[in-house]
Amino acid sequence: MTTARLPLFPLHAVLFPGLVLPLNVFEERYRAMMRELLKSDEDEPRRFVVVAIRDGRETAPTGSGMPDTAASAAVTERAPAEGFGPDPLQTFHRVGCVADAATIRERADGSFEVLATGTTRVRLLSVDASGPYLTAEVEDVTEEPPGEDEGDEAGALAEGVLRAFRAYQKRLAGANERSLASGAELPDDPTVVSYLVAAATVLD
Known part of the structure; x- marks a missing residue:
């Protein structure tokens, strides 16, 4: 199984492969991440892992040694003392998605506008909160295509x-069959369907 550190x-959201994620990056911990990604060659994918938070908040005190220009007293009071508790891995759901940041644009105030696309699902093996931003050791989650016999069933x-x-x-739109516009064509690939429906369904 292939592993990597990224x-x-x-986030309090799930990213799925093939779907686009716009981000407004204002917290210093993640500004540092974007500055580091910008150092990589433009021809190389600027990859990071998006993972859903199991317990806690999206904002937390900045990692050691980093100025926290974006932190507020309210956010600091709400967050755990070390940002993500003694074992950061327990704070997050175990499966996340690798994002490729096609666009990283720095604003005048030092925050970033980021447009990323989900690529592959990964499983978190460990999380390191000791640096200026979080990193995780991850392994690929293998997506097995259905076999010939399973294809029809899928x-x-x-x-x-x-x-x-x-x-x-x-039901969500409060529309009946005749008044609802047909909209865009939906995919028929079972894997793509699973991602699209999960991403588009309104759930907590």
């Missing part, structure tokens, strides 16, 4: 999911 960006399941999803969209 910067970690925790396709049928995907069709059922899409029917339920369309009904869900209508």
